[in-house]
Amino acid sequence: MDRTQLLLAVAAGLFALGLLGVIVRRNVLVMLMCMELMLNGVNLSLVTFAQQTATTAGAVLVFLTFVVATAEIALAIPIVLLLVRDKRTLDLDAYSDLKG
Amino acid sequence: MLTLIVLLPLLGFLLNGVLATRLGGNQVGRSFVTVVGCGLPLAAFALTVQALFELQARGYAPLVETAYRWALIGGSEFEIAFYFDRLSAVMTLVVTGVGSVIHIYSVGYMAHDKSYGRFFAYLNLFLFFMLLLVLGRSLLVLFVGWEGVGLASYLLIGFWFDDLANARAGKKAFITNRIGDAGFLLGMFLLFHAVGTLDMDRINAAFAFTGASAPAVSASLVGILLFIGATGKSAQIPLHVWLPDAMAGPTPVSALIHAATMVTAGVYLVARMSGIYLQAPEASAVIAVVGVATAFFAATIAVVQTDIKKVLAYSTVSQLGFMFLALGVGAYGVAIFHVVTHAFFKACLFLGAGSVIHALGGEQDVRKMGGLARRIPITFITFAVATAAIAGIPPLAGFFSKDEILWYALASTSGGSPLLLLVAAATALMTAFYMFRLLWLTFLGRSRMDHEVEHHVHESPWSMTGVLLLLAMLSAVGGFIAVPHFLEPQLPLPQVSEALHHLHKPLLVLSILLALAGLAGAAYLFGGAPDRVEALRERFATAHRWLTNKYYIDELYERFIGQPLVWVSDRVFLRLSDRIVLDGTLNGLGALGRSSGDALGRVQAGKLNLYVWFVMIGIVGALLWSWRHV
Numbered sequence: 138m139d140r141t142q143l144l145l146a147v148a149a150g151l152f153a154l155g156l157l158g159v160i161v162r163r164n165v166l167v168m169l170m171c172m173e174l175m176l177n178g179v180n181l182s183l184v185t186f187a188q189q190t191a192t193t194a195g196a197v198l199v200f201l202t203f204v205v206a207t208a209e210i211a212l213a214i215p216i217v218l219l220l221v222r223d224k225r226t227l228d229l230d231a232y233s234d235l236k237g
Numbered sequence: 238m239l240t241l242i243v244l245l246p247l248l249g250f251l252l253n254g255v256l257a258t259r260l261g262g263n264q265v266g267r268s269f270v271t272v273v274g275c276g277l278p279l280a281a282f283a284l285t286v287q288a289l290f291e292l293q294a295r296g297y298a299p300l301v302e303t304a305y306r307w308a309l310i311g312g313s314e315f316e317i318a319f320y321f322d323r324l325s326a327v328m329t330l331v332v333t334g335v336g337s338v339i340h341i342y343s344v345g346y347m348a349h350d351k352s353y354g355r356f357f358a359y360l361n362l363f364l365f366f367m368l369l370l371v372l373g374r375s376l377l378v379l380f381v382g383w384e385g386v387g388l389a390s391y392l393l394i395g396f397w398f399d400d401l402a403n404a405r406a407g408k409k410a411f412i413t414n415r416i417g418d419a420g421f422l423l424g425m426f427l428l429f430h431a432v433g434t435l436d437m438d439r440i441n442a443a444f445a446f447t448g449a450s451a452p453a454v455s456a457s458l459v460g461i462l463l464f465i466g467a468t469g470k471s472a473q474i475p476l477h478v479w480l481p482d483a484m485a486g487p488t489p490v491s492a493l494i495h496a497a498t499m500v501t502a503g504v505y506l507v508a509r510m511s512g513i514y515l516q517a518p519e520a521s522a523v524i525a526v527v528g529v530a531t532a533f534f535a536a537t538i539a540v541v542q543t544d545i546k547k548v549l550a551y552s553t554v555s556q557l558g559f560m561f562l563a564l565g566v567g568a569y570g571v572a573i574f575h576v577v578t579h580a581f582f583k584a585c586l587f588l589g590a591g592s593v594i595h596a597l598g599g600e601q602d603v604r605k606m607g608g609l610a611r612r613i614p615i616t617f618i619t620f621a622v623a624t625a626a627i628a629g630i631p632p633l634a635g636f637f638s639k640d641e642i643l644w645y646a647l648a649s650t651s652g653g654s655p656l657l658l659l660v661a662a663a664t665a666l667m668t669a670f671y672m673f674r675l676l677w678l679t680f681l682g683r684s685r686m687d688h689e690v691e692h693h694v695h696e697s698p699w700s701m702t703g704v705l706l707l708l709a710m711l712s713a714v715g716g717f718i719a720v721p722h723f724l725e726p727q728l729p730l731p732q733v734s735e736a737l738h739h740l741h742k743p744l745l746v747l748s749i750l751l752a753l754a755g756l757a758g759a760a761y762l763f764g765g766a767p768d769r770v771e772a773l774r775e776r777f778a779t780a781h782r783w784l785t786n787k788y789y790i791d792e793l794y795e796r797f798i799g800q801p802l803v804w805v806s807d808r809v810f811l812r813l814s815d816r817i818v819l820d821g822t823l824n825g826l827g828a829l830g831r832s833s834g835d836a837l838g839r840v841q842a843g844k845l846n847l848y849v850w851f852v853m854i855g856i857v858g859a860l861l862w863s864w865r866h867v
Contacts, residue, residue: 159849168845233843 144185151178163229165217169210176206238291239302239319242284242329243368249277249361257354267353274357275340278364282333289326297323297726299438301374313433320374320438323727327573327720328371328505331580335497336364338704342588343489345700346595356396356487363389367498371505376425376435379506383421383470386499387414393494394486406485413479417469424462427454441512456513460520463510464527467503471557474531478791480554484546488591491546496553496587497580504560504576508569511728515567521652525565529646529660532558534788536667540674541784544601545590548675552627553583555664562661563642567651567731570721571641578634581715582626585708589620592697592705593679597690603675608684612694615702617680619709624676626712628669629752637716639665640748644741649731658744662751669755677763 151174158171180199187195217227224231252273260266292300299322308315321329340360347356366385373379387410395407429435431454432443443452467473472480483495494500507514507524514521532555539551556579563572594601596613610617626633629640643665647658684691696702721730762770774781783789840851 156849156853160846160853163846229845232845 141185141189145182148178148182148185151175151181153178165220165227165229168229169213169217173206173210176202238284238288239300239321239372240304242281242288242333243319243365243372245277245281245284246361246364246368249273250358250365253354253358253361257358260354270354270357271344274361275337275344277361278333278337278340281364281368282330282337285326285329285333288321289330292321292323292326307377315377315435316375317378318374318436319372319378321372322438323724324505324508324573325371327577327724329368331577332364332367332371332498335580335584335708336360336367336493338707339489339493339497339584339588342492342591342701342704343487345698346489346591347487348698350487352396356393359389359392359396360489360493363393363494363499367502370502374436374438376428376437376440379437379509380421380425383466383502384418386494386502387411387418387470390483390490390494390499393490394483396486396490400485403485406479406482410479410483413476414469417466417476419465420462420469421466424459424466427459427462428452430454431459437509441510444512444516456517457519460510460513460517461523463506463513464503464520464524467506467561468527469503470506471500471503471561472531472554473503473527473558473561474534475790477531477535477554478794481547481550481787484544484550488546488587488594491550492584492587492591495550496583500553500557501560501576501580504557504564504572507561507564508573508728511569514564515651518651521565521567523565524561525646525652525657528558528561528563528565529657529664530558531555532562532664533660533667536664536671538784538787539671540667541781543604545593545603545606545675545679546587546601548603548671549583549586549590552586552668552672553579555668556583556627559639559642559661559664562646562657566645566649566653566657568641568645568649568721569728570724570730571638571645573724573728574720575638575642577718577720578626578638578712578715581634581708582623582712585619585623585705585712586627588701588705588708589616589623592616592701593620595697595701596694597686598693600686600690603678605685605687605690606679607682607686608680609694610680613696615696616705619702619705620680621676622709623712624672626715628672628755629665629748630669630756631749632713632716634712634715636748636752640745641721643748644744645731645733647740647744648733648737650734651731653731653734662747665748666751666755669752670758671755673756673759674763677759682763 155171155173155175155178158174159168162168162171180202183195183199183202187193187199220232221227253270257266257270260269288300292298299320301318301320303316303318305317306314307317340357343356343360347353350356363386366382366389368382370379370382370386373382391407391411394410395404398404398407425435428440431452432440434440434443444456446452469476480495480500484491486495514524535551535554535558539548539555542548542551556575560572560575560579563569563575592613593606593609593616596609596616597606600606622633626635629636631637643658643661645653646661647653647655686694697705762773786792840847
């Protein structure tokens with residue numbers, strides 16, 4: 138297994154770990170962190186492919202993703218704060234008010 | 238001018254229909270209705286007379302007046318054009334003349350009715366459509382009039398619609414006529430297809446050609462289809478059932494629509510299309526046989542009816558049968574002659590019956606009349622004259638027209654036969670019998686009235702008796718108007734077989750003898766002791782039952798047409814088609830939406846983890862699919 142394959146496997150592993158976390162955990166903050174893990178997995182694969190093909194597009198895209206992720210967290214954390222202020226819990230099951 | 242003749246009654250309808258209800262039922266409103274309702278038909282009559290003079294001045298070249306171009310489809314023009322020739326002239330004079338006097342009669346007859354204005358509005362509407370019918374140049378215009386008089390007839394039969402029986406009778410008339418109209422329409426389609434025009438003069442001209450240039454359609458087929466329309470409007474077997482029920486309307490309506498004018502529209506149609514029937518011996522034979530059969534059966538029913546208006550109704554059916562007999566043997570002018578004389582005496586009879594009903598406060602059963610001759614003498618005299626006229630006693634009007642019909646039924650080379658004469662003669666005998674029976678039961682003999690009714694018997698006002706006198710006079714002298722001779726240039730009389738020529742005079746004597754025999758029979762049975770009738774009735778109890786029940790034809794139709802239709806409508810159209818198929822489909826679709834909504838709603842549980850699962854499954858599925866297919 139060469140380095141590229143190893144890096145891609147790590148990226149897939151990070152993504153799968155994040156996804157698993159989003160699916161099984163109930164804590165909103167933990168779920169947000171798991172989503173960051175998934176993003177990082179994708180970023181890693183982007184960088185790896187950029188290295189492999191010797192282009193810069195992938196690396197540039199990573200910076201874009203960072204910016205988006207930062208903005209997202211900047212919005213998500215206040216939302217979580219507001220939710221917690223409302224229901225005094227981080228458990229996601231408490232927030233199923235909109236179910237059909 | 239022709240347009241004006243047609244439009245005047247329409248104006249009357251609009252004025253009476255719109256304004257009369259606004260003015261209300263007070264004296265002013267009623268006077269307005271009377272002036273408009275009677276004045277405009279009289280004006281139409283005056284214009285018709287003027288048109289006749291103009292026709293004469295032109296040497297009887299037809300007057301044609303195009304009022305409006307209705308449609309232009311491809312190369313075919315459909316115009317509302319009016320056509321005034323000898324035949325239209327006779328019909329228009331009868332319609333406006335007899336129509337006007339019946340309007341005047343109605344002033345007295347309907348004086349106490351709360352819907353006075355509505356009545357005159359409908360009568361004027363009827364007159365408008367009837368004039369459209371007789372003056373229209375194209376079959377299309379005629380058909381509009383044809384349907385319109387049906388509508389007016391429906392409205393007037395059900396004039397007192399708060400009684401359900403009247404409304405039913407109107408409906409029956411309307412629906413029965415629709416059956417005939419289907420045949421009429423098919424005939425029109427065929428004619429248009431074959432000749433390329435619906436103008437009746439052009440159609441007649443086209444059928445005069447023979448050989449290669451003849452219309453590519455069987456004249457007999459067209460003739461029979463048009464005749465089916467005529468059987469509906471003119472109450473011939475098998476569509477005669479509506480006319481006796483139509484007596485539910487006010488009596489002037491029975492006189493105007495169901496005796497003098499509308500029911501003769503079928504006769505007019507056949508006479509107008511004589512160009513076709515001259516080429517269609519089979520259709521003519523059918524007409525003659527249907528006509529004579531109707532005349533005979535209706536006369537037998539009339540013998541036992543006890544309602545004064547029902548007797549007259551069956552008599553009308555029977556006389557219409559006579560007219561069709563004349564048409565069937567090619568004597569078109571004679572048929573129109575009988576239309577004219579029949580309009581006079583039958584209108585007089587109906588209006589006389591109306592006067593009797595008026596005098597008795599609504600009683601129509603002849604078993605509760607009798608001895609009225611002295612109480613209401615003018616009505617009696619006029620009724621007696623008209624009775625003698627219809628029975629065929631010379632020199633009154635009915636004698637001339639009926640005698641000519643009998644003669645051509647025997648001697649015409651285009652379809653005359655001794656058998657037709659035999660049945661027609663038997664019918665003539667019965668006609669005389671049942672009419673004098675009616676006269677006897679109503680006016681002569683001892684009174685069988687209730688004491689209360691008898692106390693209130695009174696002669697009708699002058700507006701009614703004056704009209705009766707006028708019509709009785711016309712019934713007396715109407716036979717001297719030589720209608721067949723006047724129409725001969727347009728509707729030639731059929732050839733008469735030379736071998737039978739010597740029978741003309743004996744036949745004349747025979748028809749007088751028949752009338753007198755009918756009179757004698759009625760006088761013997763009803764003028765004498767009542768047990769004579771009773772004995773006869775008991776002896777022929779079965780026949781009497783069949784006749785009083787009108788041969789159970791209504792029941793037959795109900796059993797074999799009405800009930801199956803109801804069954805099919807109920808079971809197939811309502812229960813199967815409407816409730817199961819249509820409602821079932823819609824309810825099924827609704828239930829499907831609801832249940833699938835229930836099932837899918839469970840997915841929206843508000844659990845974010847679950848949603849992520851779905852997203853993942855979706856992504857994986859999409860990836861797999863694209864991997865397979867790209």
